[in-house]
Amino acid sequence: MAPKGKSPGTTPSKNHPLSTPSAKKVIEDPLGKSIPVEEDELPNGTITPKVLKLAYPLPEHISPTTINNTESLLRFVILALTCGAAIGSRLFAVIRFESVIHEFDPWFNFRASKVLVNKGFYEFWNWFDPTAWYPLGRTVGTTLYPGLMVTAGLIWHFLRLINMPVDIRNVCVMLAPGFAGLTAWTTYLFTKEMSTPAAGLLAAAFIGIAPGYISRSVAGSYDNEAIAIFLLMAAFYTWIKAMKTGSALWGMLTALFYGWMVAAWGGYVFITNMIPLHAFVLILMGRFNNRLYTAYSSWYVIGTISSMQVPFVEFLPIRTSEHMAALGVFGLLQLIAFVEIVRRLVPGKQFQLLLRAFVVLVFVVSFAALVVLTFSGWIAPFAGRFYSLWDTGYAKVHMPIIASVSEHQPTAWPSFFFDLEMLIFFFPAGVFWCFKELRDEQIFIIIYATLSAYFAGVMVRLMLVITPVVCVAAAIAFSKLLEAYIDPVIPESEEEIEEATAHQPMSKAKAKKIAAAQQNKGEFNFTGILGGKGNKGIFGLDTRFAVVSVLSLFLFLFVYHCTWVTSSAYSSPSVVLASRNPDGSQNIIDDFREAYYWIRQNTEKDAVIMSWWDYGYQIAGMADRPTLVDNNTWNNTHIATVGKAMSSNEDVAYPILRKHDVDYVLVIFGGLLGYSGDDINKFLWMVRIAQGEWPDEVQEVNYFTQRGEYAVDERATPTMKNSLMYKMSYYRFHELFGGHPAQDRVRGQTIPSTGIQLDTLDEAFTSENWIVRIYKVKSEDAIGRELKAVSSFEGGKKLKKSASSSAAAVGGKKSRPNM
């Protein structure tokens, strides 16, 4: 970097005890700061410039314009490289596997994007999907955040416009890395407003490769969060700009980014509450001014109207509690602005008192009105998802579906370290600097930091929200530290000062003082900040070198850490798995796509597939078949129905399957390969969710052994062994082992080798590594027998109506799903 002549103050000689008059000349430095140069008048009358002592030589005779240009060129190059690194570090999955959409939700987003580009915007807007949530269907247009698909669609159209016909899939795959580059850029701008451009560059580099953000934005992770963090930072940057300049234009830009964010991600509520909170704290601190008023009003009005254009949001901004803070602060600002104007025009102490009382009264009355409206039901209370952030036990009791998602678990400390490494302890230091300076915009960082630290602690998923502020604050602390030790100016040491003073003719008072100081020399004296002698600067070259090299080491370690985390933890598409052979070569496990393409090729176009909701989007996206439930978990009862079918015995499950026209049932089984994210491990959540709807028929305790263990081996309870899920997972499993004990490699238990009999289902397909197993639902027997009887008849057994089967049949009839 070009050395910046950044001295601790422009006029250091002010607190200099030199009593001789010394001429000062200040050379203007390109940054607007100045290198102080002192000129001592020598006895012979000539003037020789005495430059402040420097720790290392600086290049001389370079014109300010050159320095200026070099700096901005360097900044540009560094930013461009940072964006490149941000994009590059997200490409592991594309290079290792191929350009493929990841995980679950992205498959739906991808499918919606295809509808958007193939059928046009209006078709997409009014899209009704009859194949999802069979037989209910889903009105997609009004139940999704369209921002992501529209963004991808616009990019696709733009690329076609400049004659670059790119497949929409590639646009979708590369969208997240591309926007990560933009995020680095906005973070630079945001941090520049908070601190210096140098800190901004560091922040951009940090956010570019921080695993906390990469986790949701690798190539192929085509999800709302991919563009949301860019929009978050852009909205915050424009807000800070608006607040600092008081420009309605910046306020409007904030509103536009906010509107885009609302269209893209449900997490927009964070912005909806951050900006009012910032404004409110500023008011409380007595920092209200017209700039704040203009910025906030223009943001709130335009932003709210633009957010109401999204069909999924519509009138929520005026009808739900999450949005009331923004409305309240808007009202408060109007009130205060009105009072300010009146106060300026009408002097008089009594009148002011009256006005103040008026403000308080209006505030109290409107707050009471808000409470009344909330209790009367006109304003909806906090939605469960948001409420569970405060009352952390709420979701577990009332919303098992939300609690069942692993992303919604609280965060243990290793996750923080894993995602942020050294930034996590530079972060509090950065917050300290914000407190030290406490400018209006730095208050924003403080609020953001504290709130997001709480949110990230409550939910792993919200690590995403804390990552930007951690990067910004850590960059501020880091660049302050670097600045202090790179700065070449050496301060005057105490001895030198004393020496210099001794040679000067001095007044009586001064001489006394020094004499007193010398008398005290025997005693202990503080020399640092405690002694009250702030003489800012570093003396030794070795100490500078030590600190700077340790910091560089930290930075290198950080880069290695981020690369390792990204490569090992966050770059798996989870649609395609990889394992290592003993010889180190890579083995690709492609069971999911194998199975989905089997469905696509071998089943009727309208065959209904039942699976647990996790796989709904993938089946719809890759196999193109109707599903009962999918990852858009809007209908709890429907999900519970599937859960009940999976967790009940065949006699209960079969009528449910037939009633929902299910042709195939798909289960994920990892026991052979040791794939731990399989359905048996998720099974308890199916049971719990089913129990939420049918507490009499499905009970969680029945799936645990007497000793409270979750067992699949000999000890498994009869309910467990008879459940459809257990049977489908382990059907013919023991045959693979040819007489040896059948070992489940996920649970580490031995599966009993007594054969499992399936009466109502036929095994249709099992993938190479047994991860996906598909069963065809038998149709009713042609001559009206029970299917159980049919299979025992075909097995050559004596036909007898057993007591258990008739009892179970009664149970089955009773347990009709409430359709």
Add this chain to the structure above:
Amino acid sequence: MRISTFLLPLFSLLPIAFAADQGHWADLASNSKDGIIKLDSASYEELLASDREYSVSVVLTALPAQFKCQPCHDFDPAFHQVAASWRRKPRHVRDGHFFAQLDFADGQAVYQQLGLSSAPTVQFHPALAGPNKSNKLSVITYELNRNGLTAPPLHAFLNNLTPEGFAFYKPINPINYIAIPASILAIGLSLYSMRKIIVPLVQSRLIWGTFSIILILTFTSGYMWNKIKNAPYVAAGPNGQISWIAGGYSNQLGLESQVVGGIYGILAFSIVALTLLIPAQSSPAKQRVGVYLWLAMLVVVFSLLIKLFRMKNGGYPFALLF
């Protein structure tokens, strides 16, 4: 059965002839606190006779101090509250359902018979005869683990099962209605009178700064995880030694997260010290010592942190000093 009945205390001796009689249990219930019948092994069998025309909610608990059953004590008031709510029903309705309590001290035989190894357990026994006979005749166990030890979920559970629904009754505590506004007023007044001291405190940058940074350190070191998952403070290892580090990447102990919070605090302070305190030092020698001390602190503690992380996450390939 009969013989053991004779050994019972006097109160159950008298109405022997009416042992399975509803009236007898109704009398017992109305005479006991909150309408909860105290049982032992013998009367448990009698109350749950197979020709009962009433339903029963039994809590199997272990209240005496020697069993050290904290959940039992936590749950006891909730059960009493629900029983008291049911008791507010008119007598002819109320006698269709009884609340009963069997302590482990009095009914070890029942515990063995049911194969119970944990307390408290709540069971609902439906009526097996008479007009209230329900469709479902098996015993329903209330899931305490799922619903927690508070009264409202228990009430919601029983409300569906009792012969008639009943409202959850919470005794009104008149003191609250007077004491809370009065104390709010008192606190407000005292705050106002002490405003000379309090206003500078509220406006103090130091206090807010310290408070925010402590909050941030607490949250980023996994405090909320401890709170939500009820993590123990320390754990006993296999040989009885105390360990403060939980195995596994997504697991932690109370002390562990406090140590990590402390480490973050030390590191952040070293950074601030290096940036702010050291350059203010006007003696070159002292400054040099200071720089190396704080730098050593930074590097050593960071290395320790990485080491700690490596203990949690076995595959972590990086290390600094250790």
